[in-house]
Amino acid sequence: MAERIDIADLTAPHLTDAQKQMIAAAEAVPFFLEENAVLDAARQATGLSDFGSDDFVDRMRRLIDEWNGDTRAYAVKRHFLMRYLVRYATNRLLIHDTLKKHPEIHDEQIDRPIIVVGMPRSGTTHLLNLLGADTRLRSTPLWETYEPVRNPLEPDAPGGVDPRYARCAAQWEASRTANPLAAAMHPMEPDHFHEDLELMCADFASYNFEWIARSPKWRDFYLSTDQTPHYEYMKTCLKLLQWQDVQKGLPRKRWVTKCPQHLEQLPVLKAVFPDATVAITYRDPVEVIQSAITMIAYGERNFYPHIDTQGLLDYWSDRVETLLRACVRDRDVWPESQRIDVPFEQFMADDIAVVRQVRAKAGLPETGQANREIADFIASHPRGKHGQIVYNLERDFGITPAQLRKRFDFYFEAYPFLRRPSR
Template sequence: MNNSVTTLQQTRPLLPLRLFNGCGALLEKMHFPARRTLATDLIEAAKRHCGLDDFGGGDFFEALSRLLESCHSEARLSWIGKIALRTNVVQILCSRLQMEQDRQLYPEIGHQEIRQPLFIVGLPRSGTTLLHNLLAADPEHRSPLMWEVMAPSPPTVVDEKGRIQRAAQSCHYFNWLAPTFRYVHAVGAELPQECVGLMTATFLSDQFDTMYYVSSYRAWFFQQDLRPVYEYHRRFLQHLNFRRPAHRWILKAPTHMFAMPALLSVYPDALFVQTHRTPVDAMASVSSLVTILRSAFSDNVDASAACREAIHYWSETMGKFLRERDRLAGDRIYDLEYDAICRDPMAAVRQIYEHFGWSLSPEAERRMRGLVAGHAQRQSGNHRYDLSEFGSSPEEVFSAFAPYCQRFGFSQADDAKRWSSRRAPSRLQTKKRSAFISVTGNNDL
């Protein structure tokens, strides 16, 4: 990968995809538009595919309808994007149908207890993925894996290898759709998955807003009661716990900060780790991620709009979270700085264990150290970004995040000095940093 330009500047669909999308656009100009996708059509398609018709409790029809309408009117999906949307929704609906049948076949699923789960939160691109991977390596811990989220049924070991292989194939297809995304975020069938994947069957999930530009759906979504979403999240964990019980669940999604009241109503004994990074880096990085991801499904992605959305949403979310976290007892949450995680991931892990009174076994430490070393050898590249390419500035970001920056000691002057030194790193700095940034295949941890 060319290190002289940003990852976003090098993002372009492969030639076969450009040709396919071009043919689709030409057909639409010739008045052969793709058929509009309706919620009723996809629901019936899922029922026919699975031979099932019980989606369980909880109404998702309005959420799905609003998502599809927003995709139709705002997302400017390419032909690949329209196919991907339909395929993804039908797969999600099928999983919901199958999981509901599983709960009837295995009533014990509903009796699974999820005690004191740990939620890793913080601004996106602030080290949450690294901690998720490391903490999940402890044999005492469990995190949802991508293949489990994609194919949770049946809740047994039946066809486990086949499900892993199919998930790996899906990851391969995605990497073909978005070749530069692997520099931004690691995608793998057996890697820990964010919680947004457990919530998609409610169609009230931040995952859709990340994949597509759906501003009206986004505005409606943020006004909804999210307790039913977390109740479904818990049902999903019970499903996974039935197959392989966990002493402790390690969960992760920055978007949990937006819904703390709903989360705590379902998980009243939850524990938290909050990671911290200067918002300038976080907003530049997440804007790059969203733009690159949306570019896999649309040929008309507005990078500046993605950045404006990110700054507004995450500054509002952080303000809401800080008010809620002040109600938590101090022993239920631990703070970690991104730079501290970069310097010594294992020291960061030990601090978490000490804070919560956990025991770090030799086997857990061996696995974690092996994870760091192994990924360092397989590093695939760096995620490069610059806030200016999104039409924003450090001043705008610091203004939006002023309360957060003041509380946790981030200053614009320090940030400017750090960026200046970063532009010309020494060989020693680069070598030291590469051992840690590669855990997730990018330099955002």
Template sequence: MQARALDQPYRSASIRFINAAGHFLERCNLPPARLTKQALLAKAIKRAGCRDFGDSGFHQGLDRLLESLEHEAELTPLGRLMAQEEIVGRLTSRLRLIDWRKRHPRVADEEIRQPLFILGLPRTGTTILHALLDVDPANRSPLFWELEHPVPPATPERWTSDPRIRKVERSLAHFEKLCPGIQAVHVMEARLQQECVAILAMDMRAEQFYTLYNVPSYAKWLLDEPKTFSLQFHRQTLQHLQSGGVAGERWLLKSPGHLHLIRNLLAVYPDANIIHTHRDPVTVCTSISSLTAMLRGVGSDAIDLRQIGRQQVEIWSEMLARAVAQRRQLADEGRGGQCFDLHMKEIVADPLAAVERIYAHFGYELKPSVKAAMAQFMRDNPRDKHGTHSYRPEDFGIDRQRDGARFREYCEYFGVDCGC
């Protein structure tokens, strides 16, 4: 297939047909997808077969998101259908989780001990590090399929054969048809480790929404959200997943969305350990812009690359500034040892050496058999296994000197070479 510019979204014949039919129905005052709160809640309740959403805090995020989707996202009819399904799916999972917890109260007794979080900017080697560390049976990661369909919790017997896996595989294959080339930019597989954003999305407070859709008002609101309720819901979700019996000594978790909320995270998980990854933030913002343009192009024809670039620089410069301030505070309080800093170039140069340093820092045992399995994993999963993608800062209006200045404190504090 011939390569397309990122501001010219891919449109197959089927996508064009769906959008044309949707526009016709809209002109007839019969919109194919209603993004009203009442309609979405009703759909989720009908699908889940229960109606208790638990803590009402999710309503605020849902209200903000829906307002941004209607007034800012410029969605096509297909985009509206996708947003509707995304939100209803997350709300349905929330309903089922809460219902399961009510019917199985012993889930609340599950202890979450010393979880290990991988934080840092996206595109800083976190995905390969997450997958590599997950090779160790002592580390338990949530998988893509079980966060898409968390009820009932996965069991050891069906960990790799649960019928929900095939359901998710079909969904991902369908999405790849809508967004060709996405696997070269962001690998998604049913049995792969999933980020915490899939949990936070059930509370309507997740960065994935402003990656999928142009919702700047929601993004601005989310940046100042302490996510208190979301992080408590996050802990409850881990208890639920753990209750199925899939074992591990510690949870292994990843999300750039925690980056500016390190203290909030440690308030919920005071014994957590954190791997903080680093890379030149100008390059990171360019890469995120490329991914964002691809994803938003599935559901909108209005793709402004320079707007996307500005948004990424603004969001991530603010998040990093807050991360630096909180890391300084932790160091002053004598809690700096809960964090381990790792640069992407170190992960790329020698992944196993990076793992050895992580284990030594936190006092984990790295068994010879596990180290050998990790080495085999790296041989089986070379870099760019799923293809490559290229991007240039100027395509997104990103200037290394001008925008790099916004990250100077972060680069100086963590010794990152930003080239500016």
């Protein structure tokens, strides 16, 4: 039985000494994000200067302007965001340099990928990990999506470890120090399979930026912009990763990836990956929202003097509604021959059966080895091994589940196979 964790101080945090010291150290030195500082840091890290098309600069400026305008945030928040921006700019330099030197990468084919689509916190990660345990498929571990091309200027870490892997592991340990419940909320170990949209971030695109900082201006810009070029950029990055495998003597494999953003970009996803099989997960939106905003509120204790619970509730309730209305509108762009629907309760009741259904839809034969690999993954990754968070919407966010659920009547009506909770 998983330990139940009730975050009693979610809205009025009691900070650890380490958290207080981190905040104080950053506040002692005023810091704001600067475009040139980001680009110069990337150039210095790589020795490169060609970013390719400069259209990304406008998108980066939008983020910098909005994030600098967050006057509630501690300086440590901007330091945190600076690391993200520098990493993405560095990745862009390395990706573009590799593509220039090896134009044959563009000839790689991404053949019949399996793409998991669904709301955040709706079982997408678990389904991706189960499918990805099958070694016939290729997925993207966190360390590789964070840094898809190794910087040739960097030596191995101790023990001959890839410095990208070592850096990701160190970041995870630092995150667990800053947020002791991080593992219970959303494990992010280096080998953890991650979302494909991370690869778009070197193009300074995707809704991923909303997760690292609430960004309504960016949200509006993103939703008003055709995302096809950025999905094509992501596909090129998958080709690059596949090409790197071949250079190491590894076989080409079918990809299995996932991302919640695809819910509101289903036509774009279809245009860029026309031969994909998509598995769409469905869950009570209230369960999704309470999980997401509790996780974000807990992380914000390191970045803000006060937790804006009403702002989090409003932003992410609206964001999830936008995702779901787009899904209801566009789901059928994917024909049943390429789509499988995965209700959350059905998946939790028999996850192996769902994996078999997805593989069958994708034309991937059953094998004893694949089933053993998935069974081994389940045995080594028991659900709730880091504890189970207890959610209390009414206490922490001032709304009952039933009140919040009313705005999603359209979703339950569109998908009658979904069980609507009575509470």
